[in-house]
Amino acid sequence: MDLTQVKLVVSDMDGTLLNDEGKVSPKFFDLFKQLQKHDVQFIAASGRQYYSIIHKLDAIKDEIIVVAENGGITIKKTEVLDTCTVDTETVHNLIKQMREIEDAHIVLCGKEQAYVESDHEPFIEIFQEYYTKFKRVPDLTEINDDHFFKIAVYSFGGSEETTYPIAKALEKEVKVKVSGEYWLDISHLDTDKGRALKILQDQLKVSKAETMVFGDYNNDLEMIEQADYSFAMQNAHPNVTKAANYTTKSNNEGGVEHILEQLIAAKEALLTK
Numbered sequence: 669m670d671l672t673q674v675k676l677v678v679s680d681m682d683g684t685l686l687n688d689e690g691k692v693s694p695k696f697f698d699l700f701k702q703l704q705k706h707d708v709q710f711i712a713a714s715g716r717q718y719y720s721i722i723h724k725l726d727a728i729k730d731e732i733i734v735v736a737e738n739g740g741i742t743i744k745k746t747e748v749l750d751t752c753t754v755d756t757e758t759v760h761n762l763i764k765q766m767r768e769i770e771d772a773h774i775v776l777c778g779k780e781q782a783y784v785e786s787d788h789e790p791f792i793e794i795f796q797e798y799y800t801k802f803k804r805v806p807d808l809t810e811i812n813d814d815h816f817f818k819i820a821v822y823s824f825g826g827s828e829e830t831t832y833p834i835a836k837a838l839e840k841e842v843k844v845k846v847s848g849e850y851w852l853d854i855s856h857l858d859t860d861k862g863r864a865l866k867i868l869q870d871q872l873k874v875s876k877a878e879t880m881v882f883g884d885y886n887n888d889l890e891m892i893e894q895a896d897y898s899f900a901m902q903n904a905h906p907n908v909t910k911a912a913n914y915t916t917k918s919n920n921e922g923g924v925e926h927i928l929e930q931l932i933a934a935k936e937a938l939l940t941k
Contacts, residue, residue, distance in 0.1 A: 740817025862890025
């Protein structure tokens with residue numbers, strides 16, 4: 669593994685850069701500073717809301733690129749580099765269909781903020797970990813004045829067991845992605861982290877051979893295909909482990925940091941030659 673050529677590091681958040689307590693380790697921020705010295709660009713790519721991602725990475729938010737909402741929007745500082753949205757009529761129709769599923773708690777993910785109509789307090793408590801800017805409304809189908817990236821559906825019974833078996837019938841019309849153990853995301857057919865990453869690679873003139881990616885769940889599969897140095901976390905979904913070229917330690921064991929230390933060591937060694 670010749671890590672000296674890596675110019676771009678892309679990491680998912682939940683189950684990857686974040687531990688199970690939803691925290692980024694202090695070590696990562698130290699390693700980030702060292703990556704900067706070697707001109708390595710860092711991208712946070714997540715199903716999370718943009719505002720939630722920069723809340724977690726506040727100390728470096730102006731120095732990174734953020735791919736939020738599973739590729740629905742890409743932002744560098746305050747500049748929007750790319751978006752992929754779902755039209756309002758489609759969104760409202762999808763919401764009505766998701767309401768038919770028992771144990772489906774729906775989040776409408778907009779550019780300005782997220783919207784939630786559920787009054788189920790255990791869900792609201794969980795929801796607030798992923799969405800820091802939101803509004804509780806009586807009816808999601810009455811929201812018309814925003815740009816919508818996706819519908820996120822949470823099920824306490826598990827996404828693969830409860831929501832996906834029903835939502836998969838929509839896959840010819842929209843992208844249906846199991847993005848976590850309990851989360852299902854529905855977005856435009858073109859929306860995924862891989863598409864967003866490919867656009868950034870073209871803009872930055874960085875190849876797959878110069879890209880390192882970390883992921884753990886099915887919404888990471890497309891971006892894993894965009895990197896020669898693709899790493900599945902030890903805690904990853906079997907699909908991700910199969911797709912990635914390499915594995916690393918779990919999110920609770922600093923798996924991302926473990927590989928970044930090797931990357932920085934390789935860069936340092938190159939300088940001393």
